[in-house]
Amino acid sequence: MLNRNGNLKKILIIGVILIFLIFNFIPPTLSINVLKKNTPDDTRAFNGNILFAPQASTTTYLIDNNGNVKHTWVSSYLPGQSVYMLENGNLLRTAKIVTVWPGGAGGGLQELTWNGNIIWDFTYYNDNHLSHHDIEILPNGNILMIAWEYKTPAQAIAAGRNPNNIGSTFMVDHIIEVKKTGPTSGDIVWEWHIWDHLIQDYDQTKENYGAVADHPELIDINFGKEDIDWNHVNSIDYNEEFNQILISSFGQDEIWVIDHSTTTEEAAGHTGGNSGKGGDILYRWGNPRAYRAGTVNDQKFFGQHDAKWIESGCPGEGNILVFNNGLDRPQGKYSSVDEILPPVDANGNYSYTPGSAYGPEEQIWMYTAENPTNFYSYRLSGAQRLSDGNTLICNGAFGIFFEVTPEKATIWEYTNPYPAPLINQVFKISHYESQTSGPNLDCEGSFNWENVGVGESLNGSFKVKNIGDNGTLLNWEIVKYPSWGNWTFTPEFGKNLTPEDEFFIVEVDVIAPDKKNKEYRGEIKVVNQDNPEDFDIVPIYLKTPLDKIIFNKPLLKFLRLLILQFPILYQIFS
Template structure:
């Protein structure tokens, strides 16, 4: 009969016990990891220290990661797009049908504002890279993006050739970089680094109304879903020489108004940037004459994430009127002399065969659409972000289709009277087109004689086009 070896039995029991101990240890560690994960999640969601700090560090890390992975190539951001057509420059010009004048426009390809004639010839140019005048400041840009990522978003031209320009940094958050005033020779007169973005307007008394934004950590009473840190918008009033006179927190103005319920329409993906203000239009006496919802001295504002436009009184910081309408993600509402409002409706055409965008003129008293242009199947209008429009003296409408790098002038009947396609191309295959961030038709007679004389000195070919 075979006898068992006590040493082997003991060894087997020891190995079995060791395996069991390891299994228990592994289970214990896994359980501890689950508890730590659940505890960390609860702390973070419940905003118990150090949950908020962990969340902010995570958000900052993700922003930095996205910048370094998605915005290292300037063509990979949202200021260059694949060209839709190979056309360059003026492609349509119908004299007698188009509104004669000069066109001021901004291309994201370089830090310049260009003034061209009806044939696309360059009349004047202002050029100033952000890095050449940037200075670190307490409320400004600590580390600006390389110059190829920094572009001019909009501009304001004065009769003597001076120019205000708003700079933005593509791939940065906050992306507002500031305002600079240049003379006709692109020399810096003054600069303001208060994170200005999108738009500005100048009142008859010379005061400048500009949008700024910054991260805030304040809780917003009655809107707990808009948790800090948030990117909040402000309306800043500057003197004519760039001194900050007043700064109005726009989110707080809405929260204190009778229109506070608009804040509950913010979608979940926009709670960190709940307003996204994108336009400011000063209401002067001419605009106020037939506009039923605003007075001279107030401003019309556009908030993309609320799909709303509002009137704000800068003296009281009060939102006096607000409305939503048949538009989505709108830009650039303009009060017309008859009291209607013209705006670029980025998404309201629901991707019809003629494109996803349209320009509408509506009556704010009845909300009825008086006029619209949505492009055609042959010439679609499609710009998901940015874009603007301008009603011209002859009744035509000048439209900036930013994503397409195109400016188009259409008649009230929707016929194209003038068209300009950005002539700049780039990218590995040379088929990427930069956005046209903004444009405006200007009247030659509105400029000082000294500024017009500067064009005469710049060359006879340019002057033949504008005289």
């Protein structure tokens, strides 16, 4: 009886494991419906590429609007949240070098070449501070970084914090500007600290005492929804025209603008810089309760992310776009993308009437789903205005990217399948326009061969296109492919390909390596013969099984793939 019960228990456990693995870790190649368009040939969808780094993956992806993976970068670390591309094509990627609470912790920043070589590896982490969430690339090449600094409960109380609202530590945000000086080094050339701009009316015997309502340029140390991670600043942006910085403070449900034209000394005070206000807040919006200028009914932001100025050349340029997560929104659990028109003049000065809330009273554009609760991301997420007026949105909690028109029609949608369907969360995405000056090489396609018999002959194809100006001629050739396997390309080069030709198909044949149970990764590099800087990559993945048996029946093939991916299952069934 005991043996029978033991067998039943074992079968039940195996069944639960199988169900969990099937629904959580199905390989991306087996996922379906990752890409949706309003119509298959919808030309309204964005041109260019999207860059993103799944939270649960060490790989960063660049995809086009067909969902094709254009390039990947592999790191030793999970992302410290954000990733960006530099003008030279290099990748700037935050790195989670330490795993600590709360969310968004990073500690590292790396610059990688197109081929994945790390050329800058900077850390900002010790017992006193830790970088997190987001970065911003300045026009001079310096990098703005968000970071926590740790204060003791005694320090927080001395600054006027209510002792009933303090945890084991008190984390306050600051910003540093880093200038690269070497492969692993950088100088901090400017910094700004929230700690220098506090106000409180809780205890007149402590520092920073004053009337909160009379000082909207300061931050009430006793206002916020978190006791430990007080501000949880989760995004940073830069306005070159005004030399100002925009940050999103999750803890206060607000966005803040500060002056970057100050020296570090001025940034710690209340005078200096273009504004004459030092490091004090120039503009804030989203929750006027934070400075005693409104009630809960006046609150606009609820756990917001990714506040940014709309870029020059895009409809609404100079306005502020924010992903409003809707966390604890009184009207219900739904997210929105909000655009506001800040009351700023040509010199970067913001109008304000003392005793009132900063304008505007309402957003000038807002996206929600037709049924609002159908669109909800309680954390992460972002949005970006495109040059054609459409808005690209990242539902980060569910790994869904989609594009909407100004009329709020969805014309493109993509569900991130990496690293697996139910662990596909993404902090934010960034869109990059394709350059189309002269001939411009583009390749479409990838190779993903799994359960391949050793020595097996495989074939496939990819497309080469000239996406440059009309009338241009593209001369291309294959210059690199994997050293493993025996490869044949038909053809290996081409001449005089025009945009009007649409595309050229390259047939690929390869004999798989003779090693069992091994994964192979590589890429095919195709270059423009007249411009070596113009190239594209076709990614390759190949995996051989434990032996030469090749399963043809779909169900057996799937089960074998599942078992081989997870050693615990292989041991059980062996």
